[in-house]
Amino acid sequence: MKKHEHIVKKVQSGSIAEELGIEPGDRLLEIDGNVIEDIFDYQFYVEAEELVVLVEKPDGEQWEMEIEKEADEGLGIEFEEGLMDEYHSCHNKCIFCFIDQMPPGMRETLYFKDDDSRLSFLQGNYITLTNMSDKDVERIVRYRLEPINISFQTTNPELRCKMLHNRFAGEALKKVDILYQGGIEMNGQIVLCKGVNDGEELERSIRDLTGYLPMLKSVSVVPVGLTKYREGLYPMTPFTKEDAREVIRVIHKWQEKVYKEYGTHFIHAGDEWYLLAEMEVPQEESYDGYLQLENGVGMLRLLFNEFEEAFGKLTGDDRVEELSVATAKLAYPYVDRMARRMQEKYPGLKIHTYCIRNDFFGERITVSGLITGQDLMAQLKDQELGERLLIPCNMLKMDEDIFLDDFTLDEVADTLQVPIDIVKSSGQDFVNAILGIDTRRNRDKQNVKDRRIESV
Structure with missing residues (x-):
């Protein structure tokens, strides 16, 4: 396929595209005489109420179609390439990169390092700005593509070059000024590495980043994830309980200062800091509407508050059931408390809760999204599991019932000889799953096969 010729994958039923005779296999060439570079160009140009679309049929015949529609009405076309372009990979060699710490032999897609501003807008991914051209920045401002999520690490240009192992990383920070002046909303992230960008460097970064308020809506500080696969990589020391408490102290100090001036807390500590510090996560009002949930900021507070709201509506009954819940170290104290x-309220329930240690990546990895099937099987094989086992949905691939190590949900259920229910992400979902309401199960219990852990 030639660049900028976008193959139609699917046409939605009842859409403008279907009415015009556009079909899967057709190629989109232009809109209003403009070559479409990627999904951003496409979304920008199709917003017009009147447009001319040039399409090429598989036999080479070209159709030029004049369209009149509502401004917010789409054409109903899905393309074979989601971005209508190749994904932009990361060219940095960050000292904290998690992908560099992964073991060999996993599925190929897990090793792809993206640094694509389009994914920042579409999926919330964090970008370093080092992979962005001046044209990319101009398009973000022109098309109002916001918010853009930026992985800062530090505002010290020299230190940023060192951390990203990219001599242009410091210069790339100037693009933040352009986005700020263009009125583009942003969120930020600092991956904190002990002895590198913490202490005085963290204070400097927070101070500098407050200068981008109010367009920079929030900045999260998260601890570097350290797996057991770090041979040959930059030497890193894990944070201690005392370190975590100091990081939290600094963040809370700046929250108080910024809130007085701007009415927002702005800088936030990831939930992992509170686990490490053995402290309760802050109350809901500290999170400014949970702007960085997917970055692990406020997830535990939101989960528990949602649970409390749902729990308060329950009346209880005399049901009798034995079941189990498995999660990772980060969420375990709250999941156990909810259980x-x-x-x-339901005295007939017997709930076993299990904290799954991450042996696959190493014990310092504490999030449930990185728990593997083999760790579940190895640690639960001799445990009391009851009539069913509950696991969070983020242990599985988004569109498929497989774990990071490619064990399937059914294989884990077969090994453990128990049906597995998948729990969605909210506190209400947890209540529903415990009560057996609206759950998704891997299979019926009678179909579970006898499969031994020794096969792992």
């Missing part, structure tokens, strides 16, 4: 509360 105990459910047993208080």
